[in-house]
Amino acid sequence: MTKQRVVAIVCAIACMAANAADGLVGQVRQWRLGHEPVVVQQLADFTAIPSVAADASGLDSMAHRLQAELAQRGFKARLLQASPDAPAVVYGELDTPGASRTVVFYAHYDGQPVNRAEWQADPFAPVLHSTPDPKSPPVDWAKLRPPFNPEWRLFGRAVSDDKSSIVAFLQAFDALKALGHAPSVNIKVFWEGEEERGSPHLADLLRQNHSLLAANLWLIGDGPMHQSRQRTLYFGARGSLDLKATVYGPLRPLHSGHYGNWVPNPAYQAAELVMDLRAPDGSIRIPGFDRDVRPLTAAEQGAIKALPPVESSLKREFGIAQSEGSDGLTASTMRPALNVVGLQAGGPARAIPATAEASLDFRLVPDQTPERVREQVEKRLQDLGWTVLHAEPDAATRGSKSRLVRLDWNHGYPGYRGDMSSPVSRAVLATAERAAAGPVAVLPMMGGSVPIYLFTETLDVPAIVLPIANHDNNQHAADENARLQNLWDGIETYAGMLGDLHW
Amino acid sequence: MTKQRVVAIVCAIACMAANAADGLVGQVRQWRLGHEPVVVQQLADFTAIPSVAADASGLDSMAHRLQAELAQRGFKARLLQASPDAPAVVYGELDTPGASRTVVFYAHYDGQPVNRAEWQADPFAPVLHSTPDPKSPPVDWAKLRPPFNPEWRLFGRAVSDDKSSIVAFLQAFDALKALGHAPSVNIKVFWEGEEERGSPHLADLLRQNHSLLAANLWLIGDGPMHQSRQRTLYFGARGSLDLKATVYGPLRPLHSGHYGNWVPNPAYQAAELVMDLRAPDGSIRIPGFDRDVRPLTAAEQGAIKALPPVESSLKREFGIAQSEGSDGLTASTMRPALNVVGLQAGGPARAIPATAEASLDFRLVPDQTPERVREQVEKRLQDLGWTVLHAEPDAATRGSKSRLVRLDWNHGYPGYRGDMSSPVSRAVLATAERAAAGPVAVLPMMGGSVPIYLFTETLDVPAIVLPIANHDNNQHAADENARLQNLWDGIETYAGMLGDLHW
Structure with a gap:
């Protein structure tokens, strides 16, 4: 290859990147690069609130804090309860003039129980570390100037499951507003507080608020991204x-x-x-x-086959010699x-x-x-x-x-797999690909559980899972953490779903 | 039956009881009836010392206390240690002029670990209750006059496993002395402090003190009596x-x-x-x-067949519908x-x-x-x-x-079954029967473990297990307790072994 040709190719790649950066996603990225301390501070503030089942006042504080966050952004925000003893659902809505589609953004603000003895530090006093090891020295990020190292991780209960989804939504919303970019859909927000207990009141609440929750799509902001760290969509979840x-x-x-x-x-x-x-x-x-x-289906099998292989690296990461089943991680789930x-x-x-x-x-x-x-x-x-x-x-x-x-x-709930080839599914995938400026990992179903079935069955609406957490986040275990690059990616994807989703 | 004949039979029974009461055992019983508060106080004092593996100072206090108890009774008493980090064995000896046989009285002063949360009360603050239920009101026995109700039980860790054996020995010794009754054997005492940890230093210690421990018999004071509450001898124990x-x-x-x-x-x-x-x-x-x-052997099988049946009552007591094996409790062990x-x-x-x-x-x-x-x-x-x-x-x-x-x-140790028909075995059984004024439950082997093998193998001496604890003592569990009647029976049996054992 001639030197000239190499230069031309390098230039072409740089131009493609510049083009992506010039679009919505590029503008959002530029905005984020200047606001990283704000984003991390919000996630740390949310994580410091002990919104776990064992702490009713922590759940209550978190719900009121989120209601206020929505209200100050112009949402009609309120708390919904199926019964007085149930943690509130934080509900918000914001109409977009001219938009014909309504999307409900689901996340949950409660975390798994904690066994404090197993944690390196207080699970509700979040600390940033420069490595995945919570024993590594903490990073005093409040004194540092952005951009931060995207491999840094914030540790605390619920930091990634599922408060980072909420932060990504709010920050994407703020970015679009700052950039003068109107949403492309009517927005509804539905953040529940007992997902980690199996959502025992969710069915009643959805039935009670059937009209209020009318929408064309639920985007379920929960779960980990694919282990390849590619941005990810799940078209269902196990029950x-x-x-x-x-x-x-x-x-x-x-x-x-x-x-x-x-x-x-x-x-x-x-x-x-x-x-x-x-x-x-x-x-x-x-x-x-x-x-x-x-x-x-053949399409579902095809999607699984198309995923980047992760089994060998995961075996090393997890320190296991063999998997239990022989059919690969995603197929086994x-x-x-x-x-x-x-x-x-x-x-x-x-x-x-x-x-x-x-x-x-x-x-x-x-x-x-x-x-x-x-x-x-x-x-x-x-x-x-x-x-x-x-x-x-x-x-x-x-x-x-x-x-x-x-x-x-417990009462439990069934699994759900949606139609990956419907117009709305294809629109969400296209938006995710534009936001990623590249391929997206498409999985028919998440191994972990989200009560998607309740939305699709009770409200007769499609639902797609949009995860942003790093897979290696110690979900449901001690030393849960959120990797910053995942949060950055999440803000871009949420910005796409808010401002660049059309079907 | 005529009325006269009934009276004659009742009289005969009463006379038999009076005859028994006139012998050594009767005198010891009379002595005990006047000393019950002293006996209970000694057991409570010993139980209050936390001699468990987790508490080295508790083990040490207990060893020194027992050494002093022996010394004040005229024993040559000392502490033996196989290594500086091992709990001491309390050793004592007292020669009997004219006696040709030497008996070593074994017991252990350490208790099983405790999980305080499972106990109704502090395991090292012994309390007397009038029922087997530790939730029943406590008995303020220090203010009551003897005789006490023999169904009362003292609760605390190690109270019956195995401190009541030590108390029964000391009290029997005191009774014989008070009654002016000389021992029939030379006495050695060997009370160890790590039986509940599997006696890891015992083998070394026995080898190091081979000559010191020379004897014709070891009597192993440990374990529960037969569930029929008959006085009991075991001719071995599982490893x-x-x-x-x-x-x-x-x-x-x-x-x-x-x-x-x-x-x-x-x-x-x-x-x-x-x-x-x-x-x-x-x-x-x-x-x-x-x-x-x-x-x-045929004799061992015969001894098991001769035991009073206890399975039905134990199933009720334990709340179980079926046993695991079908061959009866003793046969299964x-x-x-x-x-x-x-x-x-x-x-x-x-x-x-x-x-x-x-x-x-x-x-x-x-x-x-x-x-x-x-x-x-x-x-x-x-x-x-x-x-x-x-x-x-x-x-x-x-x-x-x-x-x-x-x-x-752990290092573990093997089981042991001795010869039930040897002269020493027959002598011990006869003494036990005289002390009981009735039949004794004879078992070839205890289901629970005592390192008898070490004595018999290292010291080439026969060993027989002499248990006094009630079977329903919550051994190795929370709310361990000692039933007073078992302690009273134990004093009589020990008095027999000290003052009425001949072969």
């Missing part, structure tokens, strides 16, 4: 169903020497129960369990899952425990329903000789039935 | 071997939705590991595991056992945990050895595809090996 199984042994813990081999051991039986329900390859040991599983998320029995003493608990987490796929899965699991356990209860057994039951298990189910 | 199995999953907990079905789940694998090693009937899933199990005493994985968040722990407790029988069982278990796991480690795996191991398990074994 969720939690089960706490409590197995009963003797009325009191008994010396394991004097009674071992004679008194039934509930810790052992909890292991049996787990193995009764699940095979080593992750398949669920219930005859007919997959009968309700809707097969993937298209199947129903039964995860053992907790086991608890016994203590420091060498005793046969009185009870043992297994916490199980089902991930459902279309067209499974929580009701049907509950029935299947209970029937299976009964067929295998378990006595299934839904409350603490009384003395007569304990004395007359063996293999006693109490099953405490 | 012990602890295993903590840590199963490794991803380097950090991962969201169970995004990675469930792809990332291996260590909580699930911990359940697999348990099921890989143990069948539902309690048998151990290791080919050839029973090859080292010595069959019961003649077999090796694998107990799951702890399971721990995950937490409040819905995540695939990074690790899971199963705490297993093997109970060994003659002629199994800990070394051989370790080999068998590790080989079995390797045969089933586990990668067995003995330390934290490094990154290269985690990235290259699946089904990673770290096995942390």
